[in-house]
Amino acid sequence: MADEMVLRAQRFINTTYPNMLGIPKLEENGQTSWTVMYALTRALQLELGISSLSNNFGPTTLNALQSKYPVLNGSTVPSANFARIIQSALYCKGYDGGEIDGKYNDRVAASVSKMKSDMGVAASFPDSGSLYPKVVKGLLNMDPYVTVNGGSAKIREIQQWLNGRYIGRQDFFIVPCDGHHSRTVASSMLYAIQYELGMADGVANGNFGPGTKSGLASHTLSEGSSGTWAQLYSGALILNQRAATPFTSVFNSTVASETAAFQAFVALPVTGKGDFSTWASLLVSYGDQNRRGEACDGVTKITPARAATLKAEGIKYIGRYLINPTGGAPLEKEIQAGELQTIADNGLRCFPIWQTYGRDAEGFNYPAGNADGLAAVAAAQRHGFKTGARIFFAVDFDAYDYEVTDDILPYFKGVEDAMALSGNPYRVGVYGPRNVCIRVSEAGHATASFVSDMSSGFSGNYGYPLPASWAYDQIVTRTVGSGDGAINIDHNIASGRDIGEGSFNPSRLDNAPDVAFDLSSYYPAMHTDISTYMKSIGFPDSDAKRIFTHTECLETVMAHDALITSLSNTYNMRKALIQTSAYWEMRHYDAIDLTVDAAVTYYHTGVGGDDISPVRDSSTGIAQISGDVGIRAWNYCIGKGYASGTVLDPAKDADIWTMWHKVNQDNAYSVRTVSLIHLWDAGGKPGGNNGPDGETVLRTMRLDYTQKEIFEVLRRYQGWGDEAEAHATKRMALYQLFEKYNGLSRMY
Structure with a gap:
């Protein structure tokens, strides 16, 4: 909703500083935002004589303000525009800024006084209506100083207390x-601890380092303790969602009982005392890293000697990965042959982890979740995990909250739907930072969390509590054992919410060649599953936009099963690669494609109408192959000895027409060409349109291609760029569905 005074503030910036701030003209919409605050910050820097303008109100701006105008009020404000910056910022913060008329009048002074009271710093500065440099820094940002969005009054009281007590320290701002715990508040708590430990300005840094740990170890609190340390401790409990705790300077019976409850929740010894381990768990995500937990995870094979080491360490539960998505180092990341039986034979249990190669938000979306869910089911069954096991799907990066909303939650909905499509053989867990685990669990997409708390600096860990759904809490990496029993692990605390698996079905390392599809047994289920998935990404079984229905596409692909099986066996290529590309392209065939087909025919034969514009080449046929691509793929494969035939020249119209007409008219020829294009893709697409960086050469085609290699082959079929990446992500789930039923045919 537009605010008239914010609108006037935006106009003031635009008219007073045109093309002077190094940023685009502000949108005059009457809505406050970081963009507006950045503009006001730059305007202030300009008024201070700073030549290099920045969005950041950093040390340069603070020092310049402190040096030139340590106190700002009606008598000291240096110019009308300087005053207008202050007035504009007050309106953007929700306070009365007067008429934005360049006058630091009584209305402005009253608002400044109110804001300082809301900040909790009124007593720290002598003149209630005056602005001081650190207060100006707080004015020129988007931080609220009143509760918002259901903020807690207790947390606001803690925030005001921290501001009031420590604002005089050099590095405290x-x-x-607003009544909400956050990264900023968590950092301020550490600064407060360090100040109370007697650390000087410049030494206190907000890090949980050796000096802070040593100091806390000598400040154990118990019932009857009082003073500032008790106040800080009660605040830390409240910030960790022990809401019944009073914010008090006395460690009373309620604080003691809330301490005991917190200790039980995070799996610490329940003493009711504020000892070092409890302080550590309250202040940083990984807590006391000297703790010994009952769980671990790692990328190293569990041998009998290593199992003995882990058992001697008190480990019960071991996290191991279902796949190694890249196939490279660490080579033992994926569960190795016989490993699960070794784990079971030694009385240990294993919880499976699924992680592909997505290390940023772009790797997470609904189709990717579908693909990963289906692939994880297949991998878990291949390794021998029984029905009911919980698979932890990894989010191995620092996802910001908006990325959780936009990317991570849709991904886990995709995982959840894929699991349902598979008959829910496994439960879904989430592995990632605290905020990811909290939100995925609260959305109902996961039943337990494996928390990556070692990454204490992650925005998704700093300032967030341990999730209520936590099963494993990853706190430190260490090497244990010696000799053959030495192993590097991530040590985890276990809550008991998940206990892994202690017995397994026989594993089947499925490198067997593909066989003829068992139509009578699996076609109806595959037809339904692919239909369900395609509907979920916007492809109903039939619609007016597309030429072919789901059934027509699938029947066309399966009508060529004997050929596809032969191609698979000849080229050591999974049938699913050929099936996926053919089905996907046929499903996309539409009226525009028919029009272009007519234009190509007209170009080469003259058959058509005067209203047709001739086109030399286009993607065509059930597999949407152009004459150029078909020629280059066949030429490559003829040269490599993969195929026999006549080498054609893509520069010649006659040769383009020869290839184009074949892939347009002959479905079997198109299917065969799909397999050759995949071989060409794996070879780096020599002579093709490979994008600005070219295409790398993959391993020669093989049945054990990694997830990354499969993705690359599917992506390269379409080309390069964002659209090809997005389509390949969607085709990965389709691949997994074809592979699911091909795998069943191989087994039986």
């Missing part, structure tokens, strides 16, 4: 007073 005003924190929001």
Whole structure:
């Protein structure tokens, strides 16, 4: 909703500083935002004589303000525009800024006084209506100083107390007073601890280092303790969602009982005392890293000697990966042959982890979740995990909250739907930072969390509590054992919410060649599964936009099963690669494609109408193959001895027409050409349109291609760029569905 005074503030910036701030003109919409605050910050820097303008109100801006105008009020404000910056910022923060008329009048002074009271710093500065440099820094940001979005009054009280007590310290700046825990508040707590330990300005740094740990070890609190340390401790409990805790300077019976409850929740010894381990768990995500947990995870094979080491360490539960998505180092990341039986024979249990190669938000979306869910089911069954096991799907990066909303939650909905499509053989867990685990669990997409708490600096860990759904809490990496029993592990605390698996079905390392599809047994289920998936990404079984229905596409592909099986066996290529590309392209065939087909025919034969514009080449036929691509793929494979035939020249119209007409008219020829294009793709597409960086050469085609290699082959079939990446992500789930039923045919 537009605010008239914010609109006037935006106009003031645009008219007073045109093309002077190094940023685009502000949109005059009457809505406050970081963009507006950045503009006001730059305007202030300009008024201070700073030549290099920045969005950041950093040390240069603070020092310049402190040096030139340590106190700002009606008597000291240096110019009308300087005053207008202050007035505009007040309106953007929700306070009365007067008329934005360049006058630091009584209305402005009253608002400044109110804001300082809301910040909790009123007593720290002598003149209630004056602005001081650190208060100006707090004015020129988006931090609220009143509760918003259901903020807690207790947390706001803590925030105000921190501001009031420590604002005089060099590196302490005003924190929001919105009633919500955050990264900023968590950092301020560490600064407060360090100040109370007697660390000087410049030494205190907000890090949980050796000096802080040593100091906390000598500040154990128990019932009857009082003073600032008790106040900080009660605040830390409240920030960790022990809401019944009073914010108090006395460690009373309620604080003691809430301490005991917190200790039980995070799996610490329940003493009711504020000892070092409890302090550590309250202040940083990994807590006391000297703790010994009952769980671990790692990328190293569990041998009998290593199993003995882990058992001697008190380990019960071991996290191991279902796949090694890249096939490269670490070579033992995927569960190795016989490993699960070794784990079971030694009385240990294993919880499976699924992780592909997505290390940023772009790797997470609904289709990717579908693909990963289906692939994880197949991998878990291949390794021998029984029905009911919980697979932890990894989010191995620092996802910001908006990325959780936009990318991670749709991904886990995709995983959940894929699991349902498979008959729910396994439960879904989430592995990632605290905020990811909290939100995925609260959305109902996961039943337990494996928390990557070692990454304490992650925005998704710093300032967030341990999730209520936590099963494993990853706190430190260490090497244990010696000799053959030495192993590097991530040590985890276990809550008991998940206990892994202690017995397994026989594993089947499925490198067997593909066989003829068992139509009578699996076609109806495959037809339904692919239909369900395609509907989920916007492809109903039939619609007016597309030429072919789902059934027509699938029947066309399966009508060539004997040929596809032969091609698979000849080229050591999974049938699913050929099936996926053919089905996907046929499903996309539409009226525009028919029009272009007519234009190509007209170009080469003259058959058509005057209203047709001739086109030399286009993608055509059930597999949407152009004459150029078909020629280059066949030429490559003829040269490699993969195929026999006549080498054609893509520069010659006659040769383009020869290839184009074949792939347009002969479905079997198109299917065969799909397999050759995949071989060409794996070879780096020599002579093709390979994008600005070219295409790398993959391993020669093989049945054990990694997830990354499969993705690359599917992506290269379409080309390169964002659209090809997005389509390949969607085709990965389709691949997994074809592979699921091909795998069943191989087994039986």
